[in-house]
Amino acid sequence: MLKRVLIANRGEIALRILRACRELGIDTVAVYSQADAEALHVQLAGQAVCIGPARAADSYLNQTALLTVAVATGCDGVHPGYGFLSENADFADACAAAGLTFIGPSGDTIRKAGSKSAARDIMRAAGVPVTPGSDGPVSSVEDALAAAETVGYPVLLKASAGGGGRGIRRCDRAEDLPSAYAEAKAEAKACFGDDEMYLEKLVLGPRHIEFQVLADRYGNVIHLGDRDCSVQRRNQKLIEEAPAWCLTPELRKKMGEAAVRAARAVNYEGAGTVEFLLDGDLEHFYFMEMNTRIQVEHGVTELVTGVDLVRQQLRIASGLPLDLKQEDIHLSGHAIECRINAEDPARNFQPCPGHVEFLHFPGGTGVRVDSCLYNGCQLSPYYDSMAAKILSHAPTRMETIRKMRRCLEEFALEGFPTNAELSYQILYHPDFILGKCTTAFLDAHLSELLEFNRQLNESEAEE
Structure with a gap:
């Protein structure tokens, strides 16, 4: 196994990686910008080093600073998380040149999959349907x-x-x-x-369906089922669930096999995602893109499969073969994730991070919260506005929806607005309950959701 890993990221994904490393007995080195000096990942890491000013270009995107810290602190691996340099082929190459293991695919693979136009040609040649x-x-x-x-x-x-x-x-x-x-x-x-x-x-009224894949350097490739990420705004996901309610067993098998072919076509290694658009007829699907890093929504797959994806990343990067076969993967129950962002939906989703005056997360059986927030901390305006990910898991989809409603009722954050109330309203919408949401859902229903929420708040204020 790797001995010491530099976590080249921040926020909840840095915490997620740190915890997986600790459970495997791997030392961690965190990096932080001046704006993140009090961040939770900095406080919990075995060692933490400041790499620059608040701007991402001067800190989390500073390849020279990251590599210098990794070498100086005796790291043998670098985990990029998601965002920032996670899909930067030059950074993957630079890690290799410095004698460091990039916890992800090679720079060559990132280039193949990362260029959407080139990836389409590769997938077409591999027999994967493309738009x-x-x-x-x-x-x-x-x-x-x-x-x-x-x-x-x-x-x-x-x-x-x-x-x-x-x-x-x-x-x-x-x-x-x-x-x-x-x-x-x-x-x-x-x-x-x-x-x-x-x-x-443009495929009209599609569903956004993605498949999680795992691949090692010895040619073993499997998928861990699917996720439905159709509830999104401005092409950014808001609510994700696993498995996709709209897939038949036959279509799930067909799409899973296509996802594995896609991973093989780019010589993929690690934990990645193959994303598809599913047409309105729920029969025809098309390759959209491949994300070569861990996804924000990886937690719903972990809940329904019982597989720790970050642990698998670390094992694969250490040169170990997959300890799972396709027949070992079984989907149990249903999982939903709500992304809680520091933004105001009533003001065109304007980001509004700030000081956390009071914070309470939900709990209970089948509930998971991934967040870097704590009472009294500051959610920085310099980075992504995501404040938390709340996940629920239960035997059936309807039970999972009810559990998520309860979680959002318990969730409390004072200090700045979030989109939690909007997510709560979506969970009651008939189209969501019936599993009919397409990528056009939020655009079509946003005004009615916001109006209902406004009336509800006014009613509560009068009481």
Whole structure:
């Protein structure tokens, strides 16, 4: 096993990695920016080193600083978590060059899977269905217009190096495409340092279904079932559940096999996710992208499979073969995750982090909370606004929904607004209860959800 791991991240994922390392007897070295000096991962790590000012570009994205700390503190591994440098091929290569084990796939694999346009070609060759779109990147507005004419509107312009809903624009007609192309390229350049774009047909009313995969360096690849991540806004997930309620056993098997082929096609190693769009007919699915790092929503898969995914990452990175076979994976019950973000849905989801004046998390059987918050801490404005992930697990989906409602009723955070009330309203919506949510759900119902929430708050204030 690895002996000492640098955790090149912050927040709840840094805590998640730290805890897994501690259970395996692996020493940890945390890094932090000046804004995170009092962060929980800093307080709990075996050793912690400040790597720069608050801005991510000067700290958590500073490859030189991270590698210097890793070498100076005697680390033999680097875990990038999610976000920041987790899917940066150059960073993976730099770790290897410094004699450090990057806990994830190789730089070559990240490049293959990370370029969305290149990944489409690889998947097509591997027999994985892909959404109709451009053959490779579109290098000009003229190329994009030609590709859109071929596949038909509406279309999506997407950043090849994208993720987290960034660098994406929808176009319903040709006259809107030039401005959308310029906007998407500019956002992609600002967010990823790479403005390469590709174009694909927009699948209307789809479900966002993803499969968790594990792969070692010896050619063993398995999947751990699926997650439904269709409840999202601005292409960013809000509520996730496992398994996907809409899949038949036959379709689940077919999609799982496609996910394994996708992982093999890029010589994947580690714990990654293959994401698909499932058409409105619930029969046809298309490869969307592959995330080569641990996902925010990995916890729902852990709850229904009993598999510790971060532990598996550490084992695989240590050179051990998978200790699981496909036949060992059985899905038990149902799990739901609500992302609690420091944002105000009534003000166009404006981020509003601040000082935590009072905090109480829910508990009980089948409840899990992943968070870096504690009473009196500060949720920094410099980074992602996610405050916590609340997860529930029960034998049936309806029991899990009821348990999550109870969890959100118990959850209390004073100091700044969150989206918890919106999530609570969604859990009562008929479409969610019946498992009918598509990626268009929140756009279609947001105004009614917010209005109901406003009326409820006014009624409670009068009482």
